[in-house]
Amino acid sequence: MLFISEQQLPDGVLEREFTLGDIPGTLWTPGSAAPAPLILTAHNNGLPRREARLVARARHTAARGYAVATIDGPGCGDRPRPAAHDRIRAELREALRAGRPADELLESLAGPLVEEGAPEWRTVLDALLELPELDGPVGYSGWAALGIRLAVTEPRIAVAGLFAGGYVPRAQREEARKISIPLLMLLQWNDEGNPRQRALDLFDAIGSTEKTLHANMGGHTGTPWFEQEDAGRFFDRHLGRTQELSPR
Template sequence: MHITSERLLDDGVVERDLTLGGTTGLLWTAGAAPAPLILVGHPGGLRTMYPRVAGRARYYAREHGFHAAALELPGAGDRPPRPGADEARADLRRALEAREPVDEIVDRLVLPLVDEAVPEARAALDELLALPEMEGRVGCDGGVLAIGLRLALVDPRVRAAVLFAGSFVPRQVVEECRRLTVPVQLLLQWDDEWNDRQAALDVFDAIGSAEKTLHANLGGHTGVPAYELAQAGDFFVRHLR
């Protein structure tokens, strides 16, 4: 891991640009005291998503003393495109408009991303958690739902997850999440124009965790109420402190 730049933000949070293996990332810290790490997810294009990602990360650091990090996804930002991804996205749009089954297309589009992104995230956690200010426990926050579900299942350092039901989940990952045990808080926008409500409810039903909570709010994909960030912070305090 290499820190390529560092800056002190006006709320006292330190923001660093990182390179980790073949990807880039950002790290926010609220001080030198050991604290858990929140891995803040996004759908790809970290620079494009920066305002939303940084807002969540800085909140967790400023209000709760957590550290936070975000990683660029395979095929996004300045990284090489994933083979076949553009074609699969076009096929998915066509099938949705025609109201045709999409399971095979979702598998083709999302599974390769999950298979690549989760090992990258675990390798990045190896390096991030070696920093002296890291306490060792990790929370997953947002991003591509299938990635968060898989990471929470396979990495024992992840102790809690706040996930967004705003992306399609392959059938294989739905079956995998029956073995989940960490506490999960799932956000669902009831009128999400980019997602299938029943599919999201099916994912929530399949999650095997003894503690799982569904927060459903009226509104479209980008209409998550601001107060949900405070709810997520309280959730991570309960399970990571």
């Protein structure tokens, strides 16, 4: 892992850009000297890691006392996008405009992103946990499809927060039954292009005995900011920070 830039932010958070082979990423760490629990945050279906609302969530979480890491997945952000991705995305946009069924197109786009992305995330996790300023256990926050795959294949991930607003391939809908870690799912009730019932069925299928669903009115990007605070308390409980963050 090679750090290529760093910036001290006004809230005390240190923001560092890194590369690991051809994988670009960003790591935010809090100002405290003690090793911080790590949260991996992955975006939905190809958003660049520098997208403003994603960065805002990461910085807020780091200011709370966590290390937060994200990468650009295969074909996303700063990484080359295969011509097939552009073709599928164009066909998908046309199908959605015309009101035609789009599940097979979504499957052909999202499925490979999970299959190629999950091994990269595990490689990045290996490198991150070698840093002295980071510590376990590890949390995950973001795209549900990738989170499901990591939750059932990566034993170092102890807790997950999933956003229901991204397509989840059939393979991950089946894998959801194997999840056993504590889980929080966020759902926008009027999310355009993401059928509500599919998200509810996914939540029902998740095998965790401790799982929570928060649903809010509004569209895809309308998640209320207070959910960020609620997610912070959720991670506090399960990543061992409840006691040190409690009022004195």
